[in-house]
């Protein structure tokens with residue numbers, strides 16, 4: 429499978445969200461995006477930018493008890509999965525239905541649902557470098573996602 433790595437240096441939350449919005453612009457539905465990074469790295473902030481780019485006006489936040497939230501975008505839905513509070517990784521919340529659906533699925537703490545993840549996906553790792561500085565690693569797996577990242581960064 430084709431893989432590739434690129435790093436974007438973000439200097440603010442707005443910058444991170446602008447990158448997510450640019451990515452949203454290239455999505456056509458059916459993509460899976462996984463987001464890793466420590467608490468406070470900026471995963472949910474990234475999802476907020478993604479949502480805005482998909483035409484979602486509802487506020488996206490980190491659900492306290494809900495693992496999956498669905499938002500209606502202008503073209504297709506966005507499924508926001510935050511697996512942080514998942515009790516046990518075998519707890520089946522019907523992930524496949526979302527992952528293989530027509531919407532875009534974005535997953536925080538994907539490590540916790542590793543067995544459900546498709547091989548082809550865009551993995552993003554956000555690393556805290558300072559108060560407002562982040563390194564955002566784009567790690568596409570599969571040809572479709574390699575192409576997607578190249579388009580976003582073009």
Ligand SMILES: Nc1ncnc2c1ncn2[C@@H]1O[C@H](COP(=O)(O)OP(=O)(O)O)[C@@H](O)[C@H]1O
Pocket residue numbers: 438439440441442443444465466467468469470471472473474490536559560561562
């Ligand atoms: N460059 C940046 N990118 C993303 N978030 C940033 C950045 N700089 C500061 N922040 C702040 O860091 C926090 C990230 O929180 P959040 O997105 O909830 O993280 P996570 O979902 O990874 O736990 C927010 O308060 C955000 O405003």
Ligand SMILES: [Mg+2]
Pocket residue numbers: 471472473490510536
């Ligand atoms: Mg979060």
